[in-house]
């Protein structure tokens with residue numbers, strides 16, 4: 535049912551946690567299942583130096599956030615804003631259709647965290 | 656949004672894993688979100704000697720399974736069959752309404768695992 539990459543990022547998620555004094559924090563909720571995703575960014579000269587996430591969501595939410603944080607780390611905020619849910623799901627070699635709504639949390643939380651950073655700077 | 660007990664069992668879940676040569680295995684799926692719960696039982700003289708679980712589900716699924724495995728460990732299979740979803744949710748000091756469908760997985764998987772054990776013996 536789930537690809538090897540999904541199971542890898544689900545069982546050993548990367549970049550889990552919080553960042554103290556984060557430059558941008560994005561928190562989004564999933565209307566469909568009531569879950570929450572929170573992403574913390576450390577940004578220097580518009581480059582994402584560090585990123586961490588926390589979620590109460592399911593394995594699909596964990597796996598997509600884990601790979602999404604890897605995909606944006608070291609990138610500029612402009613590049614990170616171009617991260618689509620489609621690209622994240624493709625990087626995981628796909629997800630079952632009923633789990634796509636879980637995966638959207640990662641993209642939304644990244645965007646919200648960058649919004650938050652821009653507001654503050 | 657979530658009680659201290661829920662967060663405790665979510666962040667430090669008890670009895671996660673598999674049991675090799677389990678006497679009963681229960682696997683159930685959640686039609687609402689597509690998540691899966693799997694429970695393994697080690698049973699001697701109708702007493703649940705050990706129990707482990709694995710899930711791809713969300714934090715509510717993890718927390719309910721974690722506390723449910725604690726509640727049935729050391730019990731007879733007849734006692735374990737009486738475990739209700741209501742009792743599990745109460746032991747966690749409650750869950751938000753939209754997460755009740757996640758919590759049902761634990762009760763169902765325990766029942767399925769005992770069914771499986773009974774079929775084999």
Ligand code: FES
Nearest residue numbers: 688690712713757
């Ligand atoms: S959303 Fe699937 S188990 Fe909770």
